[in-house]
Amino acid sequence: MLNQLLASFATLPDPRCAGRTRHRLLDMLVIAVCAVVAGAETWVDIAYYGQLKQSWLATFLDLPGGIPSHDTFRRVFSLLDPQQVEQCFRQWMATVAPPLPREVVAVDGKTLRRSFDRGRAQGPLHVVSAFATEQGLSLGQVAVTGKGQELTAIPVLLRTLHLTNTIVTLDALGCQQAIARQLLAQQADYILALKGNQGRYHRAVKAYCHACCVESWAAYPADYDAFDRRHGRWVRRRAWVLPLGKELAGLHAWPGLRAIIVVETIRSVQHQPGTRAEWRYYLTSCADAPAVLIQAIRRHWAIENSLHWVLDVVFREDEARSRDRVATRNFAVLRKLAFNLLQQGKHPPGSLRTRRRNAGWSDNYLTQLLTRARQNDRATAP
Known part of the structure; x- marks a missing residue:
């Protein structure tokens, strides 16, 4: 899983000046993902998590410059091209968990309510997501400035997804x-x-x-x-x-x-x-058959109940007060990366909130999340 994640993001261009960087971009990405899985909600949280877990992170990351500061995390993720970050995320999901045959893929939008900035006359960010309802995984996202532009984002998102032999559901x-x-x-x-x-x-x-x-x-x-x-x-x-x-x-x-x-x-x-x-x-x-179609209509609401609600309640997305539009958009991708890692594979009994807590407490548990491949679970399923 970690190798596939790194391979998918390996093509992500580094916006910093070559030869003047202390921290590898992929190292920063992995630290950020691990931190968000373990409960981090801000750039300060991510940097502090990295400092506390540096010895464990050093077992699989180079960390030539140690752990970046929270200002470095914020600055780098404010420079990364969000469209390319979203594309790398969709590429990762297409590799590790492509939609199943006749799976219902629900497409809907969500507003990040506290991402507005009145001083800049900037409205809240609106994110259109695709959700594989049977697997319970986010397949990708495209962000736009405001709900009114959602219609322009839907074709862009669909065009980047592998949807062969699926049932796609959309609202009016x-x-x-x-x-x-x-x-x-x-x-x-x-x-x-x-x-x-x-x-x-x-x-x-x-x-x-x-x-x-x-x-x-x-x-x-x-x-x-x-x-x-x-x-x-x-x-x-x-x-x-x-x-x-x-x-x-x-x-x-x-x-x-x-x-x-x-x-x-x-x-x-x-x-x-x-x-x-x-x-x-x-x-x-x-x-x-009619039973399949009616069930597909009911499944569409999973994107609200199993993705958007979880992002708001478990990841506290609506409470995130970030004014930088690019950083906000990239942090939304980090949340979905963490969400999918927590959803993949088999887990002991417990809620998603419990899994985040366990990932913060136990390095072994987080290692399992990073290395577990969903394909292995399918292969061993009865």
């Missing part, structure tokens, strides 16, 4: 013909949430689904019908996978479109009067 912002065409060209299938931003298509699909699922319900029984009663909520979910009828003639030109998915959610909350019904609509190019 990504429901664009150009994105659908790009995914098909990359030999992937899509499930795109359809909302009001696609005005006439949304109205046509809504009317068509109402006619099929409400007015002609006997001819179109639900492909999925389940009840869920947890945490004081009673929820019924029904879903249909509908063929393209003649009423949707305008959608026939949509690239690769095979079916419409409609999901009805009826929710009742304890101690609150009445029930609430919600209908959601999706376009898909998949020829899979």
